[in-house]
Amino acid sequence: MTADALDPLIHVPARLRILVTLAALNDGDTLSFTRLQNMLDLTPGNLITHLRKLEDADYLSTQKTGNGVASLTSVTLTHRGRAALDSYTKALRDLLAGI
């Protein structure tokens, strides 16, 4: 097995940390954008860009409530995202076992 087996969308430090953090929550739980940003210590712009890439792949979904300054965004891992992370860690384990 080679590193090509690792999902390239997940195999990026920031996106890997986003998915692993969300996977620590129970299935169906959401996390506010602010708390996620504080936990990962990313800039808002950087986090948004990574979230959009993951959302485009249906690995997570975002919900926005309210308007303007008072708007709140929350993020949740989808079943597809959890499965993709499980496959990624399994591939990583297999890869490391072969080294």
Next chain:
Amino acid sequence: MNGSHDTDETGTIDEGGELDPRQAAALVEQTTIQARRQFAPPPLGAVLGAGVFFFGYGAVWWSMRDQHVYSGPAGWAIAFLYLLIVASALVSRRFLARATTGVGGRARRQMAGMGAAVAAAGIGAWVVQGALRYLGVSFKIVYGVYGPTVPLIALAAAAAGFAAAQEKWPELGLAIAIIAIASTSTFFGPLGAWGLTGLGCGIALLVYAAVLTVWLRRPPSVQR
């Protein structure tokens, strides 16, 4: 949710450089441990709970230890027990609020449901306690044996149901241990009910705190 940021701003992406498999595995482990610590209430909450049983229940037991004929615990002991319960509840609530800040969805709904179930179980048990006294059951049984054990068993039973439904095995084990200890202690009269329940539940909470500490530090098995 406690978010305050709008996500309309656009950003430039920082991919963060190349990751080799070992670095990726280390990142998964490190991030998992950090996330668990952030989302779980700290084991210190369980240690505080153990303190309530050791010192609160212990104080009541201490105030009754020389009674040959049951006359009830001293007022200071009951006041001390309630003081510890209130202080512990306030600190635990603070820990829980910190852990769940920004977490929403199913977790919030489940927590509200669990709160309602536990409150109903506790209130039901206390109402029965009042009814038993009203029906003429002795102080020794109502306040000496039933009081320190049955409401606790009811609260633990409600919590056990939720722990099982969420597959939270350490919490389920703790709730079952509390039920077993409190119910067994009723065979030993008021002194046993207060003393054994205090000692046993305090130890059970310390064991739970130790299990939680190990779990929070244990990395997921990516590199093994």
